[in-house]
Amino acid sequence: MPMSSYDVELIDIVKDFDSGGGPVRAVDHVSVEIEDGEFFALLGPSGCGKTTTLRLIAGFEQPSAGRILIRGLAMEGIPAYHRPVNTVFQDYALFPHLTVEQNIMFGLQMEGVDKKAARKRAEESLELVRLPGVGARKPHQLSGGQQQRVALARALVKQPAVLLLDEPLGALDLKLRKNMQYELKALQRDVGITFIYVTHDQEEAITMADRIAVMNEGVMLQVGSPREIYEHPESHFVADFIGETNFIPGRMLERYPGGYGKVKLANGSIIRAQLSEAFSRADGPVTVAIRPERIGIAALDDRASEEDGEVTALDAVLAERQYIGTDTRYTLRLQAGIELVARLQNINEADSHEFSIGQPLKIRWRQSSTTVLDR
Amino acid sequence: MEARQTLINESAMGRNRAIRQAGRMGLWLNPVFAYFFLWAPILILVLFSFNDSKSVASFTGFTLKWYSNILNNVMGAERAFSTEIMLNAFRNSLFVGAVATAIATALGTLIALAMARGRFPGKGLLDGLLFLPVVIPEITQAISLAIFFKVVFDWFDLISGQRIFPGFHTIIMAHVTFNISYVAIVVRARLADMDPQLEEAANDLGANPWQTFWRVTFPLILPGVIAGALLAFTLSLDDFVITFFTSGVGTSTLPVFVYGLLKLTVTPEVNAISTIMMLLSTLLIGISLAMQGRAASRA
Numbered sequence: 001m002p003m004s005s006y007d008v009e010l011i012d013i014v015k016d017f018d019s020g021g022g023p024v025r026a027v028d029h030v031s032v033e034i035e036d037g038e039f040f041a042l043l044g045p046s047g048c049g050k051t052t053t054l055r056l057i058a059g060f061e062q063p064s065a066g067r068i069l070i071r072g073l074a075m076e077g078i079p080a081y082h083r084p085v086n087t088v089f090q091d092y093a094l095f096p097h098l099t100v101e102q103n104i105m106f107g108l109q110m111e112g113v114d115k116k117a118a119r120k121r122a123e124e125s126l127e128l129v130r131l132p133g134v135g136a137r138k139p140h141q142l143s144g145g146q147q148q149r150v151a152l153a154r155a156l157v158k159q160p161a162v163l164l165l166d167e168p169l170g171a172l173d174l175k176l177r178k179n180m181q182y183e184l185k186a187l188q189r190d191v192g193i194t195f196i197y198v199t200h201d202q203e204e205a206i207t208m209a210d211r212i213a214v215m216n217e218g219v220m221l222q223v224g225s226p227r228e229i230y231e232h233p234e235s236h237f238v239a240d241f242i243g244e245t246n247f248i249p250g251r252m253l254e255r256y257p258g259g260y261g262k263v264k265l266a267n268g269s270i271i272r273a274q275l276s277e278a279f280s281r282a283d284g285p286v287t288v289a290i291r292p293e294r295i296g297i298a299a300l301d302d303r304a305s306e307e308d309g310e311v312t313a314l315d316a317v318l319a320e321r322q323y324i325g326t327d328t329r330y331t332l333r334l335q336a337g338i339e340l341v342a343r344l345q346n347i348n349e350a351d352s353h354e355f356s357i358g359q360p361l362k363i364r365w366r367q368s369s370t371t372v373l374d375r
Numbered sequence: 376m377e378a379r380q381t382l383i384n385e386s387a388m389g390r391n392r393a394i395r396q397a398g399r400m401g402l403w404l405n406p407v408f409a410y411f412f413l414w415a416p417i418l419i420l421v422l423f424s425f426n427d428s429k430s431v432a433s434f435t436g437f438t439l440k441w442y443s444n445i446l447n448n449v450m451g452a453e454r455a456f457s458t459e460i461m462l463n464a465f466r467n468s469l470f471v472g473a474v475a476t477a478i479a480t481a482l483g484t485l486i487a488l489a490m491a492r493g494r495f496p497g498k499g500l501l502d503g504l505l506f507l508p509v510v511i512p513e514i515t516q517a518i519s520l521a522i523f524f525k526v527v528f529d530w531f532d533l534i535s536g537q538r539i540f541p542g543f544h545t546i547i548m549a550h551v552t553f554n555i556s557y558v559a560i561v562v563r564a565r566l567a568d569m570d571p572q573l574e575e576a577a578n579d580l581g582a583n584p585w586q587t588f589w590r591v592t593f594p595l596i597l598p599g600v601i602a603g604a605l606l607a608f609t610l611s612l613d614d615f616v617i618t619f620f621t622s623g624v625g626t627s628t629l630p631v632f633v634y635g636l637l638k639l640t641v642t643p644e645v646n647a648i649s650t651i652m653m654l655l656s657t658l659l660i661g662i663s664l665a666m667q668g669r670a671a672s673r674a
């Protein structure tokens with residue numbers, strides 16, 4: 001038996017659907033390795049192939065090409081009911097004709113666990129999701145959040161190698177969702193089961209996951225820790241999808257050693273900026289990405305506004321100011337019609353109205369805060 | 376000038392109001408007429424099944440004697456009314472209904488499952504064909520079945536030298552053919568309401584297709600299956616045209632028997648039998664609808 005240290009391996013997976021007007025490629029050459037005990041998030045916009053990827057792992061769909069290994073075992077030809085994975089469906093898919101307890105016992109009975117033992121484990125599993133004492137109820141007698149927990153208990157009681165969760169919190173209101181995020185994360189840490197967690201909410205992915213895979217149009221664009229994904233996006237799409245980002249068009253002039261480059265921005269300024277890891281060219285059109293919270297603002301007479309070896313400073317005019325409680329959002333206008341958004345924390349109350357509209361300012365950022373991307 | 380204008384406006388308004396009122400009146404009367412034509416004949420039938428007089432000219436008083444005549448084999452004035460023959464016809468009806476319903480329910484449910492879950496070429500066409508028995512005239516179906524049986528039996532005779540005569544088997548087969556559609560349509564509606572993810576969930580939890588069907592799919596569509604079966608049974612009990620064309624000697628069902636009575640004369644006993652049949656059908660259809668409603672509200 002070939003063993004591997006990975007729980008789930010996708011090897012060059014392709015999935016085509018033929019629907020009416022020609023084939024739709026839902027998953028496009030995806031390869032990824034997911035480690036044992038990892039909280040792995042699949043993140044991407046609607047229709048990017050997250051659910052399809054999950055369904056391929058679960059065995060509800062068969063890949064058009066490529067291989068899937070679970071705990072080192074090839075899954076080809078193995079039906080869903082023989083795979084060591086369980087799914088928490090987005091709308092829970094609880095059996096309406098069975099009680100909560102019967103729902104949870106269902107999977108155990110399929111394994112041949114006797115009724116008494118199954119009942120005991122169902123009860124423990126309900127306690128695990130902090131929902132004891134509802135076993136006799138029918139699913140429709142529970143709230144959405146409670147149904148969600150039952151769906152979780154029903155999957156966890158099987159003690160799968162991997163738990164697949166398809167936007168499990170999608171149907172809950174914001175407050176409940178935040179609570180459940182913490183609970184789910186804590187639960188995952190306790191039980192130590194690998195979670196593959198589908199979401200289109202980047203905040204959810206960042207706060208919960210050990211690693212995130214960002215998908216778009218069936219392609220897995222980047223896989224990395226939340227920090228890597230946020231700080232070092234390798235493509236325009238990833239930088240845009242995760243958090244807020246300013247994009248400044250420019251032209252690459254020269255590549256420096258150490259992952260930096262000399263870029264001429266559209267407004268004529270020549271800056272030194274960090275190159276994204278995936279960036280390989282030495283010239284041509286580029287985009288420079290910078291996060292709003294990494295941009296500093298200073299009055300023209302501020303002595304700290306000087307450029308030095310590590311800091312870029314540019315002239316700008318304050319175009320708009322928006323107070324949003326913890327922060328203030330500034331829209332800054334550079335030459336050549338470039339607009340940038342900066343976000344500054346309101347540490348003191350006076351911070352929010354320190355600068356006035358139309359005021360010429362110096363904006364500054366650390367060169368390491370920028371990322372040069374393919375356009 | 377101004378006054379004239381107002382006058383015209385007023386008369387126009389008056390006319391409009393009159394039209395509106397007539398329209399409203401018409402709208403209000405429309406259902407009254409509709410319901411009258413729908414129910415009056417049935418009401419008259421029920422009423423005269425309790426009429427003391429033999430003639431339908433007038434209602435002379437309340438009686439249950441026609442009902443008791445049915446059961447007690449009392450001779451009518453013009454001819455003998457045989458309770459024995461009637462009960463026999465009723466038994467035939469129940470037998471044909473039960474067997475045809477059982478077969479049609481099983482086959483109709485399987486077709487509904489194939490239509491809802493399966494992916495195969497020509498599915499759209501088959502789907503449309505399924506509705507055919509519901510929309511084509513009953514007489515067409517009856518004649519086509521009669522010819523079909525004759526052709527098949529002729530062939531059989533030619534090949535084996537043995538003659539098959541129409542009987543229960545032909546009636547039952549004929550009933551199955553039209554009942555399948557009704558069962559399939561009702562069960563399919565139920566299946567369409569069912570979340571297909573439930574079957575995937577069962578699969579995911581380790582249930583193979585067989586277990587998934589019996590533990591998840593079947594319990595969830597059961598109300599639809601029962602509703603379809605009740606509908607089929609009712610249609611079977613009520614059917615006259617198709618049964619008439621496909622029955623043989625000694626296999627008369629209740630509607631065929633009643634038709635035989637009518638050929639002589641409309642006796643009050645016919646009214647009584649018809650009333651009983653109507654009540655039975657209404658009851659069965661009522662239960663069927665309740666099952667479908669319950670199924671829908673539970674989904």
Ligand SMILES: Nc1ncnc2c1ncn2[C@@H]1O[C@H](COP(=O)(O)OP(=O)(O)OP(=O)(O)O)[C@@H](O)[C@H]1O
Pocket residue numbers: 017018019024025026044045046047048049050051052053200
């Ligand atoms: N059974 C199917 N038949 C045909 N096309 C399909 C099928 N399932 C998915 N697709 C297509 O594959 C693509 C990916 O779908 P998928 O459901 O995986 O997206 P998703 O990332 O889960 O989106 P969402 O966030 O909206 O759930 C879509 O273009 C979708 O239309």
Ligand SMILES: [Mg+2]
Pocket residue numbers: 050051052166
């Ligand atoms: Mg999805």
